[in-house]
Amino acid sequence: MRFRRPPGWPAVLMDGPVVLRPYRRSDAVAWSEIRRANRDWLSPWESHVPGSWDELNSPAAFRFVHADQRRSARTGEGMPFAVCLREDGHERLVGHLNVGSIVRRAFCSGYxxxxxxxxxxxxxxxxxxxxLAVDHAFGPGGLHRVEVNIRPENTPSKRVVEKLGFREEAYHVRYMHIDGAWRDHIGYAMTNEEVAAEGGLLARWHRVRDSRG
Structure with missing residues (x-):
């Protein structure tokens, strides 16, 4: 039986120096270096299995992370992107973005x-x-709605969705176990109709960014 690719995957998305692409096995060392260097920046906001930060974010651990990402992409449950910056002719890994928990049929939604x-x-x-990811999810990805859940204390992450005009939709009490306790989250959401008339979310973001100089 011929394998059928999930809608919108794989994909490479670009805007200026920002590139979103599927992960590669060769990303292991760069991924580990970034994660280890950003322990204080990232660990308060992430759930993780028992183990030290260095162990969970080693090049060897990336093999399991990468395998899980490939599995979710292959089944159509996720679109895991490596976020890269292309500067001076060189591309380097600087982050991660996943459109996950994708549900089709009557929902066509993801987180x-x-x-x-x-x-x-x-x-x-x-x-x-x-x-870039939202426009892709609403276009080739075939989704109608995306959600982002963020801890109230995570100001940098909230700024991202607020700049883009995500709608604050819910307050989830004791939503997820993070950093040793059950943490509340703010639920943000957006549907295709909210940005379609503006030419997409990227076009909206360009206008917002340009207006700020």
Whole structure:
């Protein structure tokens, strides 16, 4: 039986220096370096299995992360992107974005999760990446709705969705076990109709960014 690719995958998405692409096995060392260097920046917001941060984010651990990503992409349950910056002719890994928990049929929805290297935070990398991913999800990906759940204390992550005009939709009490306790999350959402008339979310983001100079 011939394998049928999930809608919208694989894909490479680009806007200026920001590139979203599928992960490669060769990303292991760069992924590990970024994750280990950003422990204080990332660990308060992430759920993880028992083990030290260095162990869970080693090049060897990336093999299991990569295998899980490939499996979710192959089954159509996720679109896991490596977020890269292309500068001076070189491309480097700077973050991660996943459109996950994808449900088709009457829902056509998914959840977006992301992280970025603190050394490039504030440069518009993640708003651009999210806008690219949402437009792709609403287009070739065949989704109608995307959601993002963020802890109230995670100000940098909230700024990303607020800049893009995501709608604050819900407050989830004790939503996920993170950093040793059950944590509340704010639910943000967006549907295709909210950005279609503007030419997509990336076009909206360009206008917002340009208006700020």
């Amino acid at each position: 977006i999760g992301y992280w970025v290297d603190s050394r490039v935070a504030g440069r518009g990398v993640m708003p651009t990446a999210v806008a």
